[in-house]
Amino acid sequence: MNVVKLKKKLTRFATKVTQKFRRGDHEKGFIGAGAGAALIAIGASSYLGNVINGMVGSLTGGGAGGASGIATFVNDVVTLIGIISVILGIVEYRRLRKQIFK
Numbered sequence: 378m379n380v381v382k383l384k385k386k387l388t389r390f391a392t393k394v395t396q397k398f399r400r401g402d403h404e405k406g407f408i409g410a411g412a413g414a415a416l417i418a419i420g421a422s423s424y425l426g427n428v429i430n431g432m433v434g435s436l437t438g439g440g441a442g443g444a445s446g447i448a449t450f451v452n453d454v455v456t457l458i459g460i461i462s463v464i465l466g467i468v469e470y471r472r473l474r475k476q477i478f479k
Contacts, residue, residue: 406470413462420456
């Protein structure tokens with residue numbers, strides 16, 4: 378009879394653990410925050426904007442000087458998306474962690 382009770386308790390415990398982590402949603406928030414940090418780094422380093430600036434310059438046949446406004450815009454947008462992603466990722470992570478450990 379002791380073995381039956383122990384088996385039931387272990388089954389209930391395993392079910393609770395698997396229900397809490399079955400989808401890994403809390404990890405999605407963490408990954409979103411990490412991706413946002415990567416976007417911030419790309420935007421702040423001006424890498425993506427410089428690449429697009431060079432492409433626009435080569436397409437228009439002129440120097441890249443006329444397209445510098447495009448490069449700045451692209452860097453700002455990528456940085457803004459990164460900041461929003463970090464904030465939303467952290468908020469989602471905290472919300473789901475609270476649900477898990479209720």
